[in-house]
Amino acid sequence: MKLLTANFLVCAVKSCKGSPAAFPLHLRDVELELQDVDFQPEFIRNIIPRVDWDGLNQMANELNFTNIPQTKPEGETLRNEQVLRDLHRLLLETQVTEGKLICGNCGHEYTIKEGIPNFLLPSHLV
Amino acid sequence: MIPTPDTSHVSYDTIYEPSEDSYLFLDTLSSSSESTWLRSRFTTPSPSPLLLEVGCGSGVVLAFLTANSTLILGRRDVLALATDVNSDACTATRETVTRAVEDRQQQEEEPTESVSRTGEGDEPKSVCLATVTGDLATPLRPGTVDVLLFNPPYVPTDDVPGLPPAAAATSPLGSVTIAELSKSDKFERDSYYLSLTYAGGRDGMEITDRFLDAIPESLDPIRGVAYVLLCAQNRPEEVKARIRGWGEGWRAETVGRSGMQAGWEKLVIVRIWRE
Numbered sequence: 001m002k003l004l005t006a007n008f009l010v011c012a013v014k015s016c017k018g019s020p021a022a023f024p025l026h027l028r029d030v031e032l033e034l035q036d037v038d039f040q041p042e043f044i045r046n047i048i049p050r051v052d053w054d055g056l057n058q059m060a061n062e063l064n065f066t067n068i069p070q071t072k073p074e075g076e077t078l079r080n081e082q083v084l085r086d087l088h089r090l091l092l093e094t095q096v097t098e099g100k101l102i103c104g105n106c107g108h109e110y111t112i113k114e115g116i117p118n119f120l121l122p123s124h125l126v
Numbered sequence: 127m128i129p130t131p132d133t134s135h136v137s138y139d140t141i142y143e144p145s146e147d148s149y150l151f152l153d154t155l156s157s158s159s160e161s162t163w164l165r166s167r168f169t170t171p172s173p174s175p176l177l178l179e180v181g182c183g184s185g186v187v188l189a190f191l192t193a194n195s196t197l198i199l200g201r202r203d204v205l206a207l208a209t210d211v212n213s214d215a216c217t218a219t220r221e222t223v224t225r226a227v228e229d230r231q232q233q234e235e236e237p238t239e240s241v242s243r244t245g246e247g248d249e250p251k252s253v254c255l256a257t258v259t260g261d262l263a264t265p266l267r268p269g270t271v272d273v274l275l276f277n278p279p280y281v282p283t284d285d286v287p288g289l290p291p292a293a294a295a296t297s298p299l300g301s302v303t304i305a306e307l308s309k310s311d312k313f314e315r316d317s318y319y320l321s322l323t324y325a326g327g328r329d330g331m332e333i334t335d336r337f338l339d340a341i342p343e344s345l346d347p348i349r350g351v352a353y354v355l356l357c358a359q360n361r362p363e364e365v366k367a368r369i370r371g372w373g374e375g376w377r378a379e380t381v382g383r384s385g386m387q388a389g390w391e392k393l394v395i396v397r398i399w400r401e
Contacts, residue, residue, distance in 0.1 A: 002256060004205070005207065005255045007267075010265065010268075037251075038250070040251075042203065046170075046171070046174040047205070049173040050173040050176070116216045116220070117256070117259065117265075118258075118292065119260030120211060120292040122291070122293075126289070
């Protein structure tokens with residue numbers, strides 16, 4: 001699972017929908033792997049507007065990626081190749097192979113195994 | 127003729143084998159009327175579209191759309207995501223989409239007149255973000271999906287099998303591995319997973335109804351569009367009327383059809399969107 005995926009995932013428990021604490025899910029005990037992807041500045045520029053930037057910042061902090069801009073890049077910053085390269089590396093080249101995604105609202109842990117997160121719920125949470 | 131994505135790596139013990147309904151999906155998405163409509167909805171510059179197939183099975187539909195994104199959506203910068211309750215299907219789909227993108231986007235796709243080249247060297251390659259074991263779009267942040275695809279279990283049946291237990295994806299049978307299963311236990315497991323691919327319960331609509339109910343929440347509020355396959359017993363005309371009844375500009379039209387049975391199309395694909 002590419003790290004960008006985490007920006008689109010929320011807790012699957014119905015009562016967590018809409019709770020601000022249910023997004024982003026917290027990555028824990030992760031194993032990361034870098035996978036080469038051709039750098040395409042235009043693609044990254046088109047991905048930026050659809051990223052929830054607070055969610056991304058929180059995730060980047062938890063994983064100790066420190067070179068992500070605090071605010072969503074706009075205008076001139078979108079032509080800064082280093083900024084785009086850092087985002088490319090974090091969002092598209094970094095894969096989560098093992099670990100957990102934890103909901104900040106209900107505490108449910110979703111396991112990631114061999115790169116595939118498991119969002120099936122135990123019957124008492126469905 | 128656009129090639130069908132390679133699924134030679136997929137084991138059909140627990141996964142639905144691409145069939146007439148899957149191919150109707152491919153033909154519909156790549157028809158000139160549908161791709162013209164999609165290209166005008168996703169004109170550049172605009173944010174990269176997020177494509178989600180739920181109940182992805184072999185992944186053939188999502189792989190086809192992603193790998194042929196220039197032709198169908200008019201752009202390469204798309205993000206593909208899939209869910210399925212069967213973790214085997216998630217593993218298979220990841221491979222199907224990745225392979226299809228490699229196969230189709232190594233060389234240029236057949237250029238079409240309406241697609242303009244960017245002129246700044248290579249075009250980006252479409253990205254397979256992840257496949258997620260889960261139920262429909264429940265793991266997705268609301269309002270994020272641009273193109274939502276579903277070839278549902280649509281066969282009317284007395285019952286709908288329950289979803290796999292949460293533990294099934296990580297340890298299918300506790301400490302026993304699949305290879306250690308007895309023949310009859312393996313048969314039972316395979317039959318259960320295959321039943322999930324077709325059993326639709328009452329009118330074949332029980333899963334599709336849950337899918338439809340979640341569409342307004344899942345789709346991008348401005349440009350989101352969903353495609354769902356229905357069979358005659360699902361009563362497509364009633365389904366469309368119901369969607370139009372949501373108000374707020376919701377539309378539903380049949381955009382693909384195959385096979386005639388007593389004057390009715392056997393299978394149809396319905397496009398659901400907001401204007």
